[in-house]
Amino acid sequence: MKCQRCDERSVIELRHCNAAYCSTCFVERCRERVQGTIRRHRMIRPGERVLVAVSGGKDSLALWDLLLDLGYEADGVYLGLGIGGYSNRSGACAREFAEGRGARLIEIDLERDVGFTIPQAAPVRRAPCSACGTSKRYLLNKVALDHGYDVLATGHNLDDEAAVLFGNVMTWNLPYLARQRPVLPERTGFVRRVKPLVRLTERETAAYCVIRRLDYIIEECPMAAGNRHLVYKELLNSLEERAPGAKATFLRGFSDRLSPLLDEIAEEERESVGVCSGCGAPTTEDLCAFCRLRDQATHPARGGRRPPSRRRSG
Ligand code: Q46
Numbered sequence: 001m002k003c004q005r006c007d008e009r010s011v012i013e014l015r016h017c018n019a020a021y022c023s024t025c026f027v028e029r030c031r032e033r034v035q036g037t038i039r040r041h042r043m044i045r046p047g048e049r050v051l052v053a054v055s056g057g058k059d060s061l062a063l064w065d066l067l068l069d070l071g072y073e074a075d076g077v078y079l080g081l082g083i084g085g086y087s088n089r090s091g092a093c094a095r096e097f098a099e100g101r102g103a104r105l106i107e108i109d110l111e112r113d114v115g116f117t118i119p120q121a122a123p124v125r126r127a128p129c130s131a132c133g134t135s136k137r138y139l140l141n142k143v144a145l146d147h148g149y150d151v152l153a154t155g156h157n158l159d160d161e162a163a164v165l166f167g168n169v170m171t172w173n174l175p176y177l178a179r180q181r182p183v184l185p186e187r188t189g190f191v192r193r194v195k196p197l198v199r200l201t202e203r204e205t206a207a208y209c210v211i212r213r214l215d216y217i218i219e220e221c222p223m224a225a226g227n228r229h230l231v232y233k234e235l236l237n238s239l240e241e242r243a244p245g246a247k248a249t250f251l252r253g254f255s256d257r258l259s260p261l262l263d264e265i266a267e268e269e270r271e272s273v274g275v276c277s278g279c280g281a282p283t284t285e286d287l288c289a290f291c292r293l294r295d296q297a298t299h300p301a302r303g304g305r306r307p308p309s310r311r312r313s314g
């Protein structure tokens with residue numbers, strides 16, 4: 001099969017958009033897609049400093065590489081979650097990329113800097129991924145604010161977003177649906193969060209890394225078992241097998257048609273935010289979700305501090 005842009009031999013066929021590309025044109029297409037997404041959603045304005053959340057996996061390294069090549073001032077932040085050898089190996093991939101590109105990588109080690117690891121926090125929540133997600137959201141935002149970045153960019157791809165959307169639709173979780181956007185604007189206590197890879201599939205980010213020779217951690221996190229999003233991804237993958245393009249259509253329909261109707265709910269959510277009595281971060285409770293998690297992880301015998309709930313979970 002030939003590349004549809006230059007007639008060279010193709011190295012990748014994309015069934016979901018009925019196209020095939022040689023390696024040079026594929027990389028070029030990834031850059032165009034990401035630049036187009038950034039412009040369309042006004043994710044990054046000229047002169048803004050971007051902090052990329054880097055896990056050592058294919059998506060975050062592809063994102064960092066793409067942003068640097070597109071000329072953005074993009075540094076990285078890596079969170080050492082303390083998940084044994086998996087964390088050591090993923091950290092090594094993040095460091096190797098940063099060194100190779102001469103880019104700045106900020107490192108936060110949960111055990112050293114926060115006082116607990118994800119395995120230590122896991123028994124507190126039913127699924128370790130819930131504790132992990134709370135910690136990542138809080139710490140990435142804090143690092144971005146503390147270091148004066150304008151934007152926090154994460155490597156969520158089309159498959160991730162389709163799986164999250166599927167989960168939110170399954171439970172008709174309207175506040176979560178209202179918040180599921182490619183851009184979450186900045187507001188007091190929150191840096192702007194953007195997802196420039198929402199139009200690239202998991203397979204495309206993996207192919208991008210292979211073509212660009214980026215060494216990323218291939219193994220799955222050993223604590224991923226029980227993560228419902230993996231089940232949703234499998235379901236959507238089998239649907240995609242039979243109907244190529246189904247995932248992209250599902251996500252695009254939501255973004256274009258339903259998401260704008262949820263603006264009011266998103267606004268209500270924003271207005272209900274107060275200040276955490278423990279750390280001063282924005283929250284809808286007296287104590288934010290991260291402070292509660294840290295208390296429970298570091299003082300499990302006491303069950304952590306648990307003040308009476310003011311509002312919905314923050
Ligand atoms: S790192 Fe954390 Fe993931 Fe591991 S514990 Fe779950 S959320 S699976 S992206």
Ligand code: ZN
Nearest residue numbers: 276279288291
């Ligand atoms: Zn707090």
